[in-house]
Amino acid sequence: MLEIQGLVKRYPTGDRALRGVDLTVPEGQVMALIGPSGAGKSTLIRCVNRLVEPTEGRIELDGEDLTRLHPRSLRRARRQIGMIFQEFALVERLSVMENVLSGRLGYVGFWRSTLRRFPQADVDLAFDLLDRVGLTGFEDKRADALSGGQRQRVGIARALMQAPKLLLVDEPTASLDPKTSRQIMRLITELAQERRVATIINIHDVALAKRFVPRIVGLREGQVVFDGPPAALDAARLTDIYGDEDWDERPEVDVDASDAAEPSEVAA
Amino acid sequence: MTAATRAEGQRRWAPRPLIANRTARWLVRLLVLAYLAAVVATVDVNWVRVAEGIERSGRLLGQFLRPDFASRWSDSRIGILESVTMSLVATVAGVLIAIPVSLGAARNLAPLPLYLATRAYITLSRTFPEVIVAIVFVVMMGFGPFAGLLTLTFASVGFVAKLLAEDIEDIDDGQLEAMRATGATWWQVVAFAVVPQVMPRFVGLSVYRLDINFRESTILGIVGAGGVGATLTTAMSRYDFDSAGAILILVIAIVLVLEYLSGYVRSAVR
Amino acid sequence: MPVRTVAGRRAWQRTSARTSALAFTVGVALLGLVLWSWELIARQTIWIFVQDAPEQALNLFERMLPPRWAYAEALLRPLWDTLNIATIGTLAGVALAAPVALLAARTTTPHQSVRAFALVVIVASRSIHSLVWALVLVFLVGPGVFAGILAIALRSVGFIAKLLNEAIEETDPKPIEAIRSTGAGPGETIVYGIVPQVLPAFAGISVFRWDINIREATFLGLVGAGGIGLQLNASINSLRWADASVILVAIFAMVLVSEWVSARVRSAIT
Ligand SMILES: Nc1ncnc2c1ncn2[C@@H]1O[C@H](COP(=O)(O)OP(=O)(O)OP(=O)(O)O)[C@@H](O)[C@H]1O
Ligand SMILES: [Mg+2]
Numbered sequence: 001m002l003e004i005q006g007l008v009k010r011y012p013t014g015d016r017a018l019r020g021v022d023l024t025v026p027e028g029q030v031m032a033l034i035g036p037s038g039a040g041k042s043t044l045i046r047c048v049n050r051l052v053e054p055t056e057g058r059i060e061l062d063g064e065d066l067t068r069l070h071p072r073s074l075r076r077a078r079r080q081i082g083m084i085f086q087e088f089a090l091v092e093r094l095s096v097m098e099n100v101l102s103g104r105l106g107y108v109g110f111w112r113s114t115l116r117r118f119p120q121a122d123v124d125l126a127f128d129l130l131d132r133v134g135l136t137g138f139e140d141k142r143a144d145a146l147s148g149g150q151r152q153r154v155g156i157a158r159a160l161m162q163a164p165k166l167l168l169v170d171e172p173t174a175s176l177d178p179k180t181s182r183q184i185m186r187l188i189t190e191l192a193q194e195r196r197v198a199t200i201i202n203i204h205d206v207a208l209a210k211r212f213v214p215r216i217v218g219l220r221e222g223q224v225v226f227d228g229p230p231a232a233l234d235a236a237r238l239t240d241i242y243g244d245e246d247w248d249e250r251p252e253v254d255v256d257a258s259d260a261a262e263p264s265e266v267a268a
Numbered sequence: 269m270t271a272a273t274r275a276e277g278q279r280r281w282a283p284r285p286l287i288a289n290r291t292a293r294w295l296v297r298l299l300v301l302a303y304l305a306a307v308v309a310t311v312d313v314n315w316v317r318v319a320e321g322i323e324r325s326g327r328l329l330g331q332f333l334r335p336d337f338a339s340r341w342s343d344s345r346i347g348i349l350e351s352v353t354m355s356l357v358a359t360v361a362g363v364l365i366a367i368p369v370s371l372g373a374a375r376n377l378a379p380l381p382l383y384l385a386t387r388a389y390i391t392l393s394r395t396f397p398e399v400i401v402a403i404v405f406v407v408m409m410g411f412g413p414f415a416g417l418l419t420l421t422f423a424s425v426g427f428v429a430k431l432l433a434e435d436i437e438d439i440d441d442g443q444l445e446a447m448r449a450t451g452a453t454w455w456q457v458v459a460f461a462v463v464p465q466v467m468p469r470f471v472g473l474s475v476y477r478l479d480i481n482f483r484e485s486t487i488l489g490i491v492g493a494g495g496v497g498a499t500l501t502t503a504m505s506r507y508d509f510d511s512a513g514a515i516l517i518l519v520i521a522i523v524l525v526l527e528y529l530s531g532y533v534r535s536a537v538r
Numbered sequence: 539m540p541v542r543t544v545a546g547r548r549a550w551q552r553t554s555a556r557t558s559a560l561a562f563t564v565g566v567a568l569l570g571l572v573l574w575s576w577e578l579i580a581r582q583t584i585w586i587f588v589q590d591a592p593e594q595a596l597n598l599f600e601r602m603l604p605p606r607w608a609y610a611e612a613l614l615r616p617l618w619d620t621l622n623i624a625t626i627g628t629l630a631g632v633a634l635a636a637p638v639a640l641l642a643a644r645t646t647t648p649h650q651s652v653r654a655f656a657l658v659v660i661v662a663s664r665s666i667h668s669l670v671w672a673l674v675l676v677f678l679v680g681p682g683v684f685a686g687i688l689a690i691a692l693r694s695v696g697f698i699a700k701l702l703n704e705a706i707e708e709t710d711p712k713p714i715e716a717i718r719s720t721g722a723g724p725g726e727t728i729v730y731g732i733v734p735q736v737l738p739a740f741a742g743i744s745v746f747r748w749d750i751n752i753r754e755a756t757f758l759g760l761v762g763a764g765g766i767g768l769q770l771n772a773s774i775n776s777l778r779w780a781d782a783s784v785i786l787v788a789i790f791a792m793v794l795v796s797e798w799v800s801a802r803v804r805s806a807i808t
Pocket of ligand 2: 042
């Protein structure tokens with residue numbers, strides 16, 4: 001369904017973020033993309049919906065090459081591709097409902113959307129999604145009045161409003177506490193499987209990825225160095241991806257039970 | 269910086285100087301002195317006249333403080349009304365025009381040629397003082413409040429557009445990207461990601477500009493561009509300082525009302 | 539409540555019916571006010587002159603171009619005067635503003651009545667346009683640079699004192715309490731507790747005002763208070779438009795340079 005071939009990205013600064021990536025994601029499959037900081041994970045998924053312009057290669061979604069689309073058809077393609085962000089990227093001063101409905105912008109005309117006269121079918125879908133992500137009754141809250149976990153739930157609902165074929169998720173849990181992280185990961189994977197949405201999740205937390213996602217792809221310096229099920233991801237493979245480290249010594253903390261604070265990189 | 273460290277034994281302490289380099293410090297002091305000397309040498313003050321002035325200022329203040337609203341009331345009323353209406357219409361028109369201009373002047377939204385063109389306009393309109401612009405408009409349009417209206421609109425567009433554009437450039441890119449990623453058009457991105465973010469600032473700027481426009485409108489009459497300025501100058505040139513005082517008190521009162529209004533509106537839109 | 543249930547389905551509106559109605563009413567009222575204001579201005583306007591404007595504009599530009607560059611030499615002295623009016627005026631304004639701000643700030647005022655008086659001074663200084671100040675001062679001390687300096691100073695007092703007052707009221711009370719608890723008197727408390735905290739803001743505000751004052755000093759000459767406005771007025775009155783355009787270019791350059799200098803200095807301070 002999603003087919004990436006020979007994808008290369010060179011930033012104007014000269015950074016070669018991607019050096020020939022080949023990747024296929026079949027319909028409805030959820031996969032995790034792991035790799036050290038700077039490996040090119042964000043670049044890869046941003047190339048897919050062209051928030052970043054790829055330098056070389058093809059990205060086909062259901063046979064259509066996304067890299068060649070002109071503005072109008074690019075917008076058409078984008079509305080089939082949902083995106084969930086690490087920093088949530090909600091419009092802070094709008095209500096939860098407006099944020100969720102904004103997922104329909106690609107389908108609704110300028111005046112209807114600007115006057116907030118969305119079709120009742122969209123409103124129905126928005127209410128259903130809010131119920132599903134556990135935010136019933138939150139419609140009128142402003143996004144800046146929500147907690148991190150709640151914001152990410154709004155972000156998920158917004159992405160699913162697009163009725164996407166493909167979901168791009170960039171570190172959905174990096175700004176959240178361990179328990180909320182697991183809830184969010186569970187929600188994303190469940191919803192993706194329920195609705196048969198192909199999903200790519202960038203994630204730093206290998207344990208979390210192994211637990212929720214059936215396929216893991218490892219990226220290092222812009223190249224795929226691992227592709228397989230969680231079970232195949234042993235210490236040797238982790239060294240391939242991340243470099244030398246005593247992997248076995250790392251305790252697999254059961255975060256559901258403990259509230260031990262993980263070192264997070266949000267502070268940076 | 270000026271912590272109260274006591275000198276202990278032989279150790280001496282002085283506040284850290286503003287300019288670290290000794291030579292530079294002396295050079296700056298010397299330059300300042302030279303400049304002041306040059307000023308004293310070139311500004312001639314007629315001290316006899318000033319002495320008279322000090323005496324006269326007492327009388328003047330006395331007249332200002334016993335304002336005479338009655339004798340020039342009809343002129344003052346028309347003038348003040350003209351000032352208020354001019355500044356109101358100019359603010360609304362200016363702000364409406366400033367919206368598209370500010371989009372053009374925001375580097376994160378506009379293509380380069382449009383950016384340069386709008387920035388050129390902004391620089392031009394912000395550099396020339398309103399009175400000077402008014403002189404040109406009066407020559408083109410004839411005397412009256414219409415020239416004043418155009419002047420204030422011209423200046424408001426530059427003022428609001430510049431500050432609004434800075435705000436637009438500072439908005440959170442994440443929200444822009446998120447809207448783009450849904451397949452929204454450029455206009456939808458503006459409506460959903462830009463407008464909500466800049467709204468409070470936009471409203472604040474608009475009421476602030478109304479305040480400025482009113483204050484400017486009180487002097488445009490000096491060059492014939494309408495408003496209360498004409499009455500004010502006439503009163504002053506005939507030494508009717510009690511009438512002038514009345515007009516100035518009205519002006520101050522309206523500025524106070526506008527300031528109160530702007531505080532209220534700003535706290536309402538947050 | 540934006541959410542209603544209609545025939546079993548949940549409907550959603552951005553705002554409640556009452557809020558929409560209120561917004562609509564305010565909108566219509568504002569529109570009515572603006573239209574009425576416009577009507578008033580339109581009645582005062584002689585439209586034949588306005589229709590003639592494009593022709594007049596063309597005519598004006600023809601007379602202005604090419605600028606008579608030779609005239610530039612005669613402008614050096616007026617530019618120097620303009621610079622002095624702004625600079626010395628700002629210095630004087632700063633010197634006056636500091637005590638006014640201390641008297642006006644809630645945290646430092648000796649008494650409520652003093653505070654009220656200081657606030658009146660601030661409002662009066664700010665509401666009255668520098669051109670009006672200039673008119674008054676020309677009457678008092680005679681035409682010339684000195685009147686301009688005083689006008690700029692008096693207009694700047696309110697501006698600087700208002701912003702400084704806000705800075706003082708926002709100071710962190712903890713260090714001030716600490717100083718006071720050492721047994722320091724009110725003067726020492728100000729010098730050690732408040733001055734260090736507001737000094738950067740004070741310097742920034744002063745430089746910002748200097749830049750505004752350069753712009754204002756360019757037109758004070760229109761009423762005889764010195765600076766390049768004098769030449770502008772003379773050239774326009776005698777219809778020497780090719781000279782006027784040289785003056786406009788000079789003003790443009792001077793204001794731009796001062797804006798650049800002020801921005802540089804301010805970013806160096808903070
Ligand atoms: N806008 C940009 N301009 C220039 N270089 C960039 C840009 N964005 C990313 N890069 C570079 O591209 C490389 C890959 O960055 P990318 O953000 O895709 O990595 P990542 O795997 O998502 O890292 P992280 O895990 O820290 O999010 C890095 O070397 C980075 O410096
Ligand atoms: Mg990343």
